[in-house]
Structures are given as C-alpha cells and as structure tokens.
Amino acid sequence: MDPARQLVRLGDFARKDGLPFARNLMRRARGALDGVASTLLGRELEERLRRVSHELAPHGVDPFGWDPDYARYVIAAATALSRSYFRTVVSGIDHLPTGRVILVSNHSGQIPLDGVIIAISVFLEANPPRIVRAMVEKWSQTLPFISTFFAKCGQVVGVPENAALILQRGEPLLVFPEGTRGLAKTFQHRYELTDFGLGFMRLALATDTPILPVAVIGAEEQYISVANLRSIAKTLHMPSFPIIPQLFLPGGALPLPTRYRIQFGDPLHFRGDPDDDDAVIEEKVWVVKATIQSMLNRGLMERKSLFF
Amino acid sequence: MPNRTTNGHPPPTTVSPDAIAVDEADGREAPDSDDGALLAASSTEEPAVVITGIVGRLGRRLARRMHRDRRVIGIDRRPFEGRPKDIEHYQIDIRRKKTRDVFRSTRISAVVHLGVMHDPRASAADHHTWNVAGFQKILEYVALYQIPKIVLLSSANVYGPRPDNPQFLSEDAPLLGGAAFSEIRDLVEVDMLAQSFFWKHPEIETVILRPVHIVGTVRNAPSNYLRLNVIPTLLGFDPMVQVIHEEDLVHAIGLALKPSVRGIFNLAGPPPAPLSRIVKTTGRPTVPIPHALAAPMLAPLWRLRMASFPVPELDHVRYVCMVDDRRARATLGYAPTRSLEESVRAVSEGLWD
Numbered sequence: 197m198d199p200a201r202q203l204v205r206l207g208d209f210a211r212k213d214g215l216p217f218a219r220n221l222m223r224r225a226r227g228a229l230d231g232v233a234s235t236l237l238g239r240e241l242e243e244r245l246r247r248v249s250h251e252l253a254p255h256g257v258d259p260f261g262w263d264p265d266y267a268r269y270v271i272a273a274a275t276a277l278s279r280s281y282f283r284t285v286v287s288g289i290d291h292l293p294t295g296r297v298i299l300v301s302n303h304s305g306q307i308p309l310d311g312v313i314i315a316i317s318v319f320l321e322a323n324p325p326r327i328v329r330a331m332v333e334k335w336s337q338t339l340p341f342i343s344t345f346f347a348k349c350g351q352v353v354g355v356p357e358n359a360a361l362i363l364q365r366g367e368p369l370l371v372f373p374e375g376t377r378g379l380a381k382t383f384q385h386r387y388e389l390t391d392f393g394l395g396f397m398r399l400a401l402a403t404d405t406p407i408l409p410v411a412v413i414g415a416e417e418q419y420i421s422v423a424n425l426r427s428i429a430k431t432l433h434m435p436s437f438p439i440i441p442q443l444f445l446p447g448g449a450l451p452l453p454t455r456y457r458i459q460f461g462d463p464l465h466f467r468g469d470p471d472d473d474d475a476v477i478e479e480k481v482w483v484v485k486a487t488i489q490s491m492l493n494r495g496l497m498e499r500k501s502l503f504f
Numbered sequence: 505m506p507n508r509t510t511n512g513h514p515p516p517t518t519v520s521p522d523a524i525a526v527d528e529a530d531g532r533e534a535p536d537s538d539d540g541a542l543l544a545a546s547s548t549e550e551p552a553v554v555i556t557g558i559v560g561r562l563g564r565r566l567a568r569r570m571h572r573d574r575r576v577i578g579i580d581r582r583p584f585e586g587r588p589k590d591i592e593h594y595q596i597d598i599r600r601k602k603t604r605d606v607f608r609s610t611r612i613s614a615v616v617h618l619g620v621m622h623d624p625r626a627s628a629a630d631h632h633t634w635n636v637a638g639f640q641k642i643l644e645y646v647a648l649y650q651i652p653k654i655v656l657l658s659s660a661n662v663y664g665p666r667p668d669n670p671q672f673l674s675e676d677a678p679l680l681g682g683a684a685f686s687e688i689r690d691l692v693e694v695d696m697l698a699q700s701f702f703w704k705h706p707e708i709e710t711v712i713l714r715p716v717h718i719v720g721t722v723r724n725a726p727s728n729y730l731r732l733n734v735i736p737t738l739l740g741f742d743p744m745v746q747v748i749h750e751e752d753l754v755h756a757i758g759l760a761l762k763p764s765v766r767g768i769f770n771l772a773g774p775p776p777a778p779l780s781r782i783v784k785t786t787g788r789p790t791v792p793i794p795h796a797l798a799a800p801m802l803a804p805l806w807r808l809r810m811a812s813f814p815v816p817e818l819d820h821v822r823y824v825c826m827v828d829d830r831r832a833r834a835t836l837g838y839a840p841t842r843s844l845e846e847s848v849r850a851v852s853e854g855l856w857d
Contacts (some may be wrong), residue, residue, distance in 0.1 A: 285602075
C-alpha cells in the first residue's frame with residue numbers, strides 16, 4: 197500500500213475514533229474533577245464562591261483575570277491542604293474590615309505556603325467571603341502556565357499601580373514586608389521577625405488604608421533549615437539556598453504536617469505624609485512589627501504542641 | 505516630486521487665489537477635477553474637517569458618520585472609491601507640497617490624522633518617513649495656519665506588552681512599545697511628536713487617542729489574527745486582553761472633535777477578557793504552541809511571507825497591555841456600546857466588501 201493512502205487512513209482513524217475518544221476522556225476527567233471539587237468544597241463553600249464571584253466577576257472574570265471556574269479547583273486543593281494537612285486554627289477573623297485593607301504578616305517556611313493558608317482562611321472563615329490578593333514576582337509572568345495560574349487565582353503582578361488599584365477596588369491586599377529574608381530564615385531564628393520593608397506603610401498612608409497585622413504560627417517548622425548558603429544562592433541567582441535535612445528522607449519533600457495557627461489582630465490606622473523621610477515611616481512600621489512580634493510571642497506561649 | 509517652490513511660500517495672510525493658481529499650474533501632474541474645488545474654496549465657507557488616511561476602513565467609517573453634519577476633506581494617496589458626493593478627496597501623499605495647498609486654501613476646523621502606517625512588511629525607510637516626516641508636515645501646517653484642533657490616532661501598542669506592565673496602564677505610563685519591537689518605534693515617535701506639539705502650541709487643541717486593539721472590518725493585526733482559520737496561541741499563556749469595536753472608536757473620535765477637548769486619552773472597549781475567551785467567541789479552532797517553538801517557527805514563516813505576523817507580535821498573546829480608560833470616560837464622556845461578543849464577531853462580517 198502506498199504511504200499516502202496509509203496516512204489518509206491514519207488521519208481518518210484519528211478523526212473518527214481518536215478525537216471523540218479523547219474528548220470523551222477529557223469530559224470524564226473533568227466530570228470527576230468537578231465531583232472531587234464539589235465534595236471537598238461542600239455546599240457552603242459553593243455558596244461562598246458564588247457570592248464572591250457575583251461581586252468580583254459579573255462578566256465571568258475580574259479585570260485581573262480571576263476566574264471562578266478555574267479558582268474552584270485551586271480553592272478545593274487549598275482547602276484540603278489547610279483543613280486536612282495543616283489543620284489550621286484561625287482566630288480573630290472578625291477583625292477583618294469590610295473595605296480595603298492591607299494584611300501584613302510574618303513570612304516563613306522556605307516556600308510561601310503561609311500566603312496560601314492566609315488567603316484560604318480568609319475565603320473560608322470571613323463573612324462575607326473575600327479573595328485575598330498577593331503580589332507576585334514580575335519575572336513569573338514570563339513563565340508559561342505559572343503566569344496563567346497566578347492570574348486565574350487572582351494574584352497580581354507586583355507593581356505599585358496594581359497595589360493601588362486593588363485597594364481602590366476595596367479589596368484585601370496581602371503583604372509580607374520581610375520578603376525572602378523572612379522566608380529563608382534558618383530554624384534557630386524561628387519567629388524572630390527580620391527587617392520590614394517600608395513600601396506597605398507608604399501605600400497605606402497614601403491610600404488611607406487600615407493595616408491588619410497577621411501572625412502565622414506553624415509555618416516555621418514545616419521545613420527545618422539548618423543553614424542558608426548565601427554564596428551558592430548568589431551564584432545560582434536564587435533568592436536563598438537553604439540546607440533542609442528532611443529533604444533527604446523519603447517523603448521529606450512534603451512539608452511537615454505542623455498545625456498552622458493564624459491570628460488576625462486589631463486593625464491599625466496610621467496617618468501622615470506617605471513621602472516622609474524613611475526615619476518617620478520606620479517608626480510607624482516599627483509599631484506594626486512590634487504588634488506582630490508580640491502576637492507571635494503570645495501565640496507561641498499558648499501553643500502546647502507543634503503538631504496538635 | 506522635484507522642488508517646485510521657486511515662488512516661495514507666501515505667508516498665510518497674503519494668500520491670493522493667484523498664488524494658488526500659479527502653484528497649481530506648476531504642478532507636473534495633470535490637474536484633476538478636485539483642484540477646481542480647491543480654488544473655489546473661500547473664507548465664507550463652512551470650515552472643514554480634514555481626515556488623513558480617509559480611504560482606510562476606519563477612515564471611511566469616520567467619513568460616513570461625519571459628512572452629513574459637517575464638511576469633510578480627505579487626504580490619502582489611495583483613490584477613494586465609492587466616495588459620497590459631498591466629501592472632497594485629494595489623492596496626494598501627505599509628505600508632498602500639494603498637501604500644504606489644501607491647508608492653505610481651505611478653512612479648516614480640525615485635522616484627524618488617521619494616516620499612520622503600521623505595516624511591518626513596508627520598507628523601514630518608507631515606513632519611517634511616511635509616519636514621522638509626514639506627520640511632522642501635518643503639524644507644521646496646523647501650526648502655520650492656526651488650525652484650532654488636531655486629533656492623532658495613536659495606539660495602546662506604544663506602551664507595549666510587557667511582563668512588568670501594571671494591569672491597567674494610565675496615560676502617563678512610559679511608551680516602551682519599541683523596546684522589543686523596533687518596527688513600532690516610529691509610531692512611538694509620532695505619539696511623542698504630538699505630545700511636544702501639545703506643549704509648544706497651547707493655543708491649538710491637541711488630542712492623542714490611544715485605543716486598544718481595534719476589531720471590526722479593519723485590516724489590522726488583531727482583526728487579522730481573529731480571522732485566521734486556525735488561531736495559534738502560546739501554550740501556558742493566557743493574558744487579559746481589551747478590544748474596541750471600530751464603531752466605538754469612530755464615536756470616540758467624534759467626541760474628541762468637540763471644542764475644548766485636549767490631551768491624551770486611552771480608549772478601551774468592553775470589560776477585558778482572557779485571550780482564550782476572546783478566541784473562543786470566534787468559534788474557530790486553536791492550536792496552542794509552546795513559546796520555545798513559536799518564535800523559531802514564526803521567524804522563517806514571516807520571512808517567506810507565509811505568516812502575516814512578525815515575531816515580536818507574539819508578545820501580544822503572551823503579556824498584558826491593557827489601558828485605564830477612566831480619563832476618556834470622565835472627560836470625553838466616552839462609553840463603549842458594543843459588547844465583547846459583538847466586537848469580536850465583527851471581524852468576520854463584511855469580509856468581502
């Protein structure tokens with residue numbers, strides 16, 4: 197048989213049998229995923245998602261690309277992570293104001309799972325439910341899938357214009373003023389806040405936005421880093437290069453299932469000139485930092501066990 | 505055309521019909537019937553709106569909408585087929601001196617400059633002189649004959665799609681479109697020329713319009729992209745995109761012509777949507793292509809004229825380039841009337857006319 201005819205046959209087969217089969221498979225896979233998401237979410241969470249999407253995305257997606265049809269799966273996964281894996285305890289969620297607010301939290305745990313858990317806690321516990329926006333690295337936008345993933349989960353590119361727009365829209369903005377300094381802390385420095393950036397305070401002053409201090413306890417112990425090799429990190433252009441012994445154990449790539457405790461403090465209001473000297477801004481930032489540190493200290497004292 | 509200005513440029517106040525007649529007689533081209541209208545123009549006539557690039561699809565739409573309410577003069581190097589009778593059309597190149605005669609002999613209330621060329625296939629030299637030198641001439645005439653208003657149709661592409669763009673670019677955002685896409689540099693330059701003109705001549709109302717992707721019967725890159733039989737996208741990228749229906753844009757140009765309107769205005773259509781949704785609205789099949797393959801594949805296709813999109817335009821399906829149009833809504837009173845579905849579907853309407 198000549199090769200051209202064979203090719204045509206192959207094409208026919210692909211069109212007549214292959215394609216419908218693949219489509220059917222896709223449909224079933226999606227159906228199964230929907231089922232899993234619904235069971236995990238439950239009716240109450242569906243209701244929450246509906247309320248949020250009604251407000252944020254009456255046209256199907258919000259201007260930042262948050263897509264409720266996509267976000268439901270992420271919410272289902274994050275809910276499982278938060279409720280079943282880390283068994284998060286949330287307190288003080290009633291302090292969350294209804295309008296615009298900047299959530300300022302300590303940052304820890306080598307990978308930013310604390311951001312995920314804060315966001316899902318606000319979605320699950322706050323009344324009305326809200327979608328927390330965090331700012332992602334600009335560089336992430338050049339990566340396939342990751343850029344789309346962030347956008348569809350409502351995360352925005354980290355530029356000042358976007359932060360201002362989120363607050364203007366009256367939405368909660370999550371900020372980690374410690375940045376990677378906090379994330380890459382070694383185990384011996386756990387729950388010691390590192391230097392805070394000043395940008396969030398200038399933004400809060402410029403937009404007259406309350407600051408809600410958030411203390412996350414439990415994330416520090418999910419990966420135990422004994423050292424951070426800065427010189428290697430620099431050569432590899434990585435933000436940090438932690439030495440985490442548990443990674444060498446089987447299954448050690450997963451974070452330890454510590455219990456997360458998330459405490460939302462009283463909102464803090466600041467007034468002043470956003471373009472003031474660093475020294476003046478630092479004083480205000482220090483108030484926020486001290487508040488979070490004392491929330492951490494109190495929380496650690498009350499904590500009986502790492503895992504329960 | 506060789507320089508035929510031996511009789512010099514008479515200052516505008518001393519223009520006499522004779523001077524024009526001499527100028528015209530000097531012309532090497534056989535005078536066509538339109539020149540009669542040029543001579544007949546007098547100061548008592550209703551002032552006209554000059555539209556450059558009137559023969560383009562957008563220009564025709566604008567002309568059709570305006571010509572019943574006011575006098576419209578077209579300037580384009582292409583012939584205007586199917587021209588409504590009351591529109592005067594001059595088939596001339598804006599870089600040539602004859603354009604000046606149109607400005608000198610007619611009372612003009614406003615100039616709408618649609619004649620910006622964006623054709624990546626055109627030779628770089630022609631592209632540059634047409635856009636920059638041509639627009640410079642227009643600005644020169646506007647200043648010389650104290651025409652009260654000039655409207656430039658720029659584009660949101662001058663901001664450029666970039667990974668570090670804010671979700672919505674304001675009019676003050678830097679024009680970085682040329683950083684990755686050199687063919688667009690003269691469009692940025694044209695926009696900049698208009699900006700400096702705005703400050704140099706405060707007595708003239710300068711309006712710069714920066715619309716997002718114009719969709720409709722127009723033959724521009726975004727509309728052509730949505731007309732492809734199979735629409736390629738980049739695997740793993742799905743930026744938010746804004747489009748504007750050509751009719752909404754024509755309406756906005758009309759608003760920009762109102763007295764006392766000046767400044768730069770971003771223009772956007774219906775609320776933004778992910779590229780995937782927009783492509784889905786067309787009902788055409790898509791092929792997601794990994795970015796690592798797309799650029800090396802597109803480069804030879806473009807060179808062989810098998811693709812109509814140069815490689816840098818891939819960034820438009822990769823990164824956001826959306827604008828904040830609040831100023832246009834507040835100051836111009838602009839509001840889009842076409843929905844996203846309507847706008848996107850308009851690209852496949854009127855394909856054959």
